[in-house]
Every structure is written in C-alpha cells, then in structure tokens.
Amino acid sequence: MQELSTAPLPAPPRAANASPWKKTVQELAAHPSGLIGAIIILLYLVVAVAAPLLAPYSPTEMDLRARFLPPAWAAGGSLQHLLGTDQLGQDLLSRIIYGSRVSISVGLFSVLISLLVGSVLGSIAGYYQGWFDRIVSRVADLLMAVPYLLFAIFAMAILGPGVLNLIIALSIKAWIEFYRLLRGEIISEKTKEYVEAARMLGRPGPVIIVAEVLPNVIHSLVVLVTLRIGYMIIMEASLSFLGLGVPPEVPAWGSMIAAGRDTLINAWWISTLPGLAILFLVLGINLLGETLRDITDPRLQARE
Amino acid sequence: MRAGNLLEVNGLKKYFPVQRSLASRLFGQRPGWLKAVDGVDLFIREGETLGLVGESGSGKSTLGRTVVGLYEATAGEVRFEGRPVKELSPQERKSFRQKVQMIFQNPYSSLNPRKTVRQILDVPLRMRGVPGPERPSEMEELLERVGLSRWHLNQYPHQLSGGQRQRIGIARALAVHPRFIVADEPVSALDVSVQAQIINLLMDLQEQFRLTYLFIAHDINVVHHISNRIAVMYLGRVVEIAGSEELLTAPRHPYTKALISAIPEISKIRRRERILLEGTIPSPLNPPPGCCFQTRCPEKKDPVCTQIVPTLKDVGGDHFVACHLY
Numbered sequence: 001m002q003e004l005s006t007a008p009l010p011a012p013p014r015a016a017n018a019s020p021w022k023k024t025v026q027e028l029a030a031h032p033s034g035l036i037g038a039i040i041i042l043l044y045l046v047v048a049v050a051a052p053l054l055a056p057y058s059p060t061e062m063d064l065r066a067r068f069l070p071p072a073w074a075a076g077g078s079l080q081h082l083l084g085t086d087q088l089g090q091d092l093l094s095r096i097i098y099g100s101r102v103s104i105s106v107g108l109f110s111v112l113i114s115l116l117v118g119s120v121l122g123s124i125a126g127y128y129q130g131w132f133d134r135i136v137s138r139v140a141d142l143l144m145a146v147p148y149l150l151f152a153i154f155a156m157a158i159l160g161p162g163v164l165n166l167i168i169a170l171s172i173k174a175w176i177e178f179y180r181l182l183r184g185e186i187i188s189e190k191t192k193e194y195v196e197a198a199r200m201l202g203r204p205g206p207v208i209i210v211a212e213v214l215p216n217v218i219h220s221l222v223v224l225v226t227l228r229i230g231y232m233i234i235m236e237a238s239l240s241f242l243g244l245g246v247p248p249e250v251p252a253w254g255s256m257i258a259a260g261r262d263t264l265i266n267a268w269w270i271s272t273l274p275g276l277a278i279l280f281l282v283l284g285i286n287l288l289g290e291t292l293r294d295i296t297d298p299r300l301q302a303r304e
Numbered sequence: 305m306r307a308g309n310l311l312e313v314n315g316l317k318k319y320f321p322v323q324r325s326l327a328s329r330l331f332g333q334r335p336g337w338l339k340a341v342d343g344v345d346l347f348i349r350e351g352e353t354l355g356l357v358g359e360s361g362s363g364k365s366t367l368g369r370t371v372v373g374l375y376e377a378t379a380g381e382v383r384f385e386g387r388p389v390k391e392l393s394p395q396e397r398k399s400f401r402q403k404v405q406m407i408f409q410n411p412y413s414s415l416n417p418r419k420t421v422r423q424i425l426d427v428p429l430r431m432r433g434v435p436g437p438e439r440p441s442e443m444e445e446l447l448e449r450v451g452l453s454r455w456h457l458n459q460y461p462h463q464l465s466g467g468q469r470q471r472i473g474i475a476r477a478l479a480v481h482p483r484f485i486v487a488d489e490p491v492s493a494l495d496v497s498v499q500a501q502i503i504n505l506l507m508d509l510q511e512q513f514r515l516t517y518l519f520i521a522h523d524i525n526v527v528h529h530i531s532n533r534i535a536v537m538y539l540g541r542v543v544e545i546a547g548s549e550e551l552l553t554a555p556r557h558p559y560t561k562a563l564i565s566a567i568p569e570i571s572k573i574r575r576r577e578r579i580l581l582e583g584t585i586p587s588p589l590n591p592p593p594g595c596c597f598q599t600r601c602p603e604k605k606d607p608v609c610t611q612i613v614p615t616l617k618d619v620g621g622d623h624f625v626a627c628h629l630y
Contacts, residue, residue: 193414196374197476201431202401215418 024219027295034291040284048100055094056082059251063089068267086259086270095251096277102163102240102252103281107233110170111225117171118178119221123209125179126186133183140176148173149238156244166245170232181224185217219296226289230282237278253278309386310350310484310516311371315343316380318363318370322589339588340366342540342596343380345616348484353510353517355531355548357524357563361585363540364520365409368486371518372404384484402432405477409489411469415461421447421472422457428479446475449512451505467498471505478509486518491526503530524567528552533622536560539596540588542616546623556625558601595628603629 028034047054069085070077071092077084083092125133143151155169189195190213198208239245240254248255253274260270322336340363348354358364369375371382373389382389384400392400408414415424425446429439444454450471461469470490477485487506491499507530509515521527527534528548535545536559544557555561562579581600586592592599594610601609608628616624 193408193410194416196369197406197408197414197473198427199374200372200401200404200406200477201428201480202398203427203431212416216416 024292024295028291031291031295033287034295037284037287037289037291040280041288044100044104044281044284047097048104051097051101055091055097057091057094059090059095059098060249061090061094065089068263068270070267071269071273074269083273084267084269086256087263087267092256092269092273095256096253096274098251099253099256099274099277100281102246102250103233103236103278106163106166106170106236107229110167110174110232111229113167113171114174114228115178115221115225118175118180119182121175122179122182123186123214126183127190127205127209127213129187136179137183140179143173143176146173148235152235152239153242153244156239161245161247163246163250166236166239169239170235174228174232177224177228178221181220182217185220186213189213189216219292223289223293223296226285226292230285230289233278233282233285308349309347310384311348311518312383313344313346313367313371314381314383315345316367316370316382317341317343317378318366318375319378336589339540339591341370342588342591344537344540344542346535346542346545348516348518349532351510351514351516352532353519353530355527355534356518356520356537357522357527357534358537359522359585361539361588362537363588364522364537365488367537368406368488368518368520372406372486373400374406402480403483405480405482405485407470407473407477407485407487407490410493411466411473412461412493414473415469417461420458420460421464424461424472424476425457425479428476432480442479446479449478449509450475451501465498466494467501470494470498470502474502474505474509478513481513482515484516484518486520488520489522490519492521492523499526506530524552524563536563539585539591541596541626543597543627544623544625545616547621550621550623554623556619556623556630557597557627558603558629559597562602595626605629 028038063085066081066085067087067089069081069089071084072079072082074084081091081093083096085091086095121136125136151173152169155172156165159165159169186209195208195212198212203211236245236252237254237257240252241258243255243258245254246252256274257271260267260272260274264271317339318341319337319339322338342363344367346354356364356367366375370377373382377390384404387396389397389400422443425443426439429442434442443457447453447456452468452471452475456464456468456472461472464472470493473490490506491502494502503526506517506519510517517530519527519530524534531548533545534548534551535542536551536557537543538559544551544555544560546554546556551560552564555564558579559581562581565577565579579602581602583600586596586599592610594608594612595601595604595614598604598609604610605628612628614626614628616626617630619625619630
C-alpha cells in the first residue's frame with residue numbers, strides 16, 4: 001500500500017487495546033523526571049538488598065586510629081575509606097549502605113500496613129456509610145488533630161526503640177490518609193450506574209467493592225503510596241535524629257546526622273553525607289510519585 | 305391483584321432525608337424530607353410497555369429504582385408476580401433479582417470503564433449459572449441479538465460509541481433472562497438517529513423474549529412510540545394513566561394537556577393551541593398542599609384544589625385521572 005495520506009492515522013488497535021497498566025508504564029517512559037525517580041529508587045533498593053556485598057567494612061567496626069577521616073577526594077582522605085569515617089572510626093560508606101535498610105524497610109512497611117488498614121476501613125465506611133463511617137471518621141479526625149511528629153515521639157517513647165516499633169508508631173496515624181482517600185473515592189464511585197448495575201445482578205457489597213470499584217480507584221492509591229513512602233522515610237530519619245528511632249548500634253541515616261552535628265565545622269561529612277542519602281531517595285520517590293499523579297490525573301487525560 | 309398484572313405498586317413512597325446545617329438544627333428545625341415519590345399506585349400488565357413521562361425532578365427515575373429494589377421504599381408496597389417483594393425469602397429474592405433488570409440512562413457511566421465487554425457480560429451469565437465453557441457462545445449470541453458482534457468482546461467501553469455502549473447495557477440486562485425491565489431514559493443520552501435504533505431494538509427484544517417494560521422518558525414522542533399505556537408523573541405523583549393513543553388525543557389532566565400541547569409539530573394544518581404553564585415545578589422538599597399541580601394549574605378551583613389531594617379516578621376506557629375536575 002502506498003503512503004499517500006498525510007493526515008494523522010488513527011492509533012493502531014493494538015495500542016488502544018493496551019491495558020491501563022501497560023499504558024502507565026509506557027507513559028512513564030515518556031516522562032524523564034519519573035524515569036529518573038524510578039531509576040534512583042531502583043538503585044537504592046539494590047543497595048539495600050545487596051548491602052553485605054557492597055559495603056567494604058562492617059558498619060559497626062570501629063577503628064579508633066582512623067577517626068574523623070575525610071572523604072577520599074578531600075585533603076587528608078584515603079582510598080581505604082571512600083566517604084571517610086566518623087568519630088568512632090566507623091566507615092561512613094558502609095554505614096550509609098546499611099542505613100538504607102532501616103529507612104527503606106520502615107518506609108515501605110509502615111505504608112503497606114497503613115494501606116491495608118486504611119483501604120479496608122475506608123472501603124467499608126465509604127460503601128456502607130452509617131454508624132461505622134461516623135465512628136471511624138471521628139477517630140480519624142481526632143488523630144488528624146495531633147501533629148504527626150509529636151504523635152510519633154509519644155508513641156516511640158512508650159514503645160521503645162526498634163525497627164518494628166518504628167513501623168507500628170508510624171502506622172498508627174498513617175492509615176488515615178488512605179482511609180480518607182478510599183472512603184471519598186468509593187462514595188463518589190458507588191453512585192455511578194455501573195455499581196447499580198452490579199447490584200441489580202445481585203452481587204454482594206464486598207464483591208462490588210473489590211471487583212468493580214477498586215480497579216477504578218487503584219491509580220490514585222498508587223500515587224498516594226509512593227508519596228507517603230517518601231514522607232515516612234523523613235519521619236523515620238527525624239525520629240532517629242532525636243534518638244527515638246532504632247537502637248544506637250544499628251546504623252540509620254537520622255542517627256548518623258545527629259552523631260555528626262557536634263563536629264559539623266571540623267568534620268562536615270559525618271552529618272552531610274547521610275543527609276544527602278535521604279535527600280536523593282526522597283527526591284527520587286517524589287519525582288516518581290508526582291509523575292504517576294500527572295499520568296493518572298483524569299483532567300490530563302482529555303485526549304483519550 | 306388482578307390476573308395478568310406482572311407488577312403492582314400500591315401507595316409507594318420514597319423520601320430522602322435532607323441534612324440541615326448544624327445551626328438550623330440547633331434552632332429546632334427538624335430534618336427535612338425530599339419527597340421524590342409521594343404515594344404512587346400503578347400496575348403493569350404482563351407483556352406490555354408502560355411509559356412513564358414527567359419533567360426532571362418529577363420522581364420518575366426514583367420510582368423506577370424503587371420498583372426494582374435499588375432504593376428501599378419509605379412506605380407502600382411493590383408486588384411482583386402477585387407477591388410483595390418485601391416478603392420474599394433470600395432464595396426468592398435471588399430469583400427476583402434475575403427476573404427484574406434495569407437499563408440505565410447514561411451509557412458512559414453504566415459500564416465499568418476498567419472492564420472489557422467480555423468481563424462485563426461474564427457477570428450476569430455467571431449469576432444465571434451458565435457454566436464457564438458455555439459462556440463464550442452465549443455471549444456471542446447475546447451480542448448478535450443486540451446488533452453487535454463477537455469482535456466487540458475484547459474492547460473497553462471507551463472504545464465504543466454511545467449507541468454501542470447502550471447495546472452492551474441491554475445485553476447485560478438480557479443475559480439473566482429477565483421478565484421485567486425498567487428502562488430509565490435509555491435513549492435520552494443518544495443522538496436522534498441512534499435513539500430510533502435503540503427503541504426498535506427494545507421493541508424487537510420485547511417480542512422475542514415476551515418482556516414487560518417500564519419505560520421512563522421525558523420525551524413524550526419517544527414514549528408514545530413504544531408504549532401501550534402512558535403514566536404521567538408530576539412532583540412525585542401519577543396524575544394520569546391512559547392508553548397511549550387515548551392520552552395523546554384526549555388528555556384530561558390540565559398538566560397532561562399542557563405537556564402534549566408542547567410537543568413540537570411540523571404540520572401546519574394541525575397546529576394545536578399551546579398551553580403555556582406559568583412558573584416552575586415546586587420543590588419536592590416543600591410540596592404544596594392539596595393537588596400537587598395547583599400552583600400552576602390554569603383551571604384551579606378554590607378551595608377544593610388547594611386542600612384535598614385528588615386520587616386517581618376511573619374515567620372510563622382504561623383511563624385514570626387524579627384531578628378534581630372529573
């Protein structure tokens with residue numbers, strides 16, 4: 001067939017038939033900032049998983065002869081310790097590598113627990129409303145009134161330090177965001193006629209929520225999950241900075257920053273480098289999250 | 305209940321609670337009620353189409369949704385096949401669900417945007433107990449019945465036109481083998497040319513499957529074409545029911561007269577005198593006392609119309625009017 005037409009051809013049916021997920025991945029590839037975010041996150045994940053293979057030293061191995069060693073590129077630095085050492089002579093690179101495990105696991109699991117609790121409660125409250133909705137929504141309002149960090153400090157003071165306790169303390173309040181999102185989305189979806197059609201066919205409420213409504217709101221959930229993981233990582237770092245996070249012997253970025261703040265003038269790298277580790281991870285997460293939000297925003301989908 | 309009636313509605317009411325602000329509640333105002341359906345009696349004979357017309361806000365959609373059980377009635381009863389729906393056992397309710405289906409107004413929101421046509425049609429077939437291996441051939445037959453082909457099975461709703469979507473909605477309702485279908489303005493969201501196709505499809509299907517329809521619309525021309533009888537609703541009440549021809553040629557209720565005089569006509573010879581109604585339909589939050597139409601009626605008689613609620617009266621020839629003039 002000769003190519004005569006200059007008018008734009010309609011999209012081939014294959015592309016139009018692509019599932020919404022495939023489309024999201026394709027669009028992500030077309031948004032450089034989101035792609036950069038995804039690559040940064042992937043790098044951090046690889047580092048966290050492969051920490052024992054990548055770290056040149058044990059994160060808790062002290063070498064008091066090599067205290068306050070600057071990074072390799074600075075005057076007085078050595079290639080033995082690429083990012084220098086802290087006041088106890090511990091290798092900073094190894095500690096930052098191991099520290100990613102605390103940050104990522106706390107961020108991931110506190111959000112996963114909140115997602116699970118918040119979505120279940122939000123679905124029930126949104127679909128059935130009534131007394132359940134009134135009670136849970138008031139509890140959520142009550143928790144919302146307390147500043148997050150203050151609440152987490154109280155919770156950690158009661159629970160004591162530890163990764164699991166961090167996850168619990170952060171989840172107690174974090175489910176509210178997911179609860180509110182899902183409750184609102186389900187209230188707006190359930191008045192649509194496709195839900196009424198499902199009711200006409202005699203499908204029970206829980207089946208309608210999971211099989212009919214959830215696929216229509218999952219995109220906004222994905223965006224919220226991504227952005228909240230970044231926030232949780234900052235919360236974890238803040239608690240660790242205040243000494244309320246993990247036990248002192250476990251390397252965590254927040255406590256590393258705290259440890260270096262007395263010597264910030266003379267040994268800037270002890271605080272600054274873990275800070276940069278947090279900065280880039282959260283930046284990557286936010287880049288990905290905001291791109292996902294742009295892709296899935298129905299107002300930007302008008303061309304469909 | 306008379307023999308031959310598939311569905312009967314007696315004194316049906318559906319009120320929606322209206323939230324008042326905290327301040328007005330503190331000052332002792334009681335929560336309000338929106339009286340969407342306010343005491344409706346009607347019956348539908350087996351195999352017929354009852355058209356239901358009325359302007360927006362007259363409660364016709366609410367009536368349809370209450371009849372099929374999407375809304376719970378505030379008062380009154382719905383009898384299907386001679387039995388009150390409220391008293392059905394869970395098992396019987398399941399079979400009621402399959403005998404009564406609905407076709408929706410908006411073909412864009414009535415299909416789940418995340419599901420393919422195959423997934424949409426799979427649910428009713430499963431509910432009817434069609435075993436998995438037989439479903440593909442059943443789906444193809446259904447699609448053929450509504451004028452589509454199996455080529456559409458793998459498409460998403462956004463890839464279909466409005467008319468095609470409405471056909472899928474009809475196929476979904478048909479898939480459970482219903483006896484009674486409430487069609488809630490099934491064509492008002494479609495182009496005029498497509499409207500005719502869908503109406504003809506509905507009439508063909510009625511013949512093939514001996515269906516009974518409650519056909520809701522605000523366009524009296526559309527309703528006239530498909531209905532055996534027409535009921536006119538105003539402010540939550542049925543003001544007149546008659547055979548389709550009778551209602552158009554000899555309307556009795558002043559509201560029906562005004563409604564019919566407003567039908568646009570091309571012929572210059574048969575131009576009717578137009579009856580123009582003053583004002584708008586009153587709020588169902590605060591309906592007028594007496595006859596619901598008294599605020600706009602050109603033939604209002606004091607004090608009977610402003611004080612006594614008229615009931616449906618038989619004026620002969622299967623014609624019922626709720627008006628003090630008769």
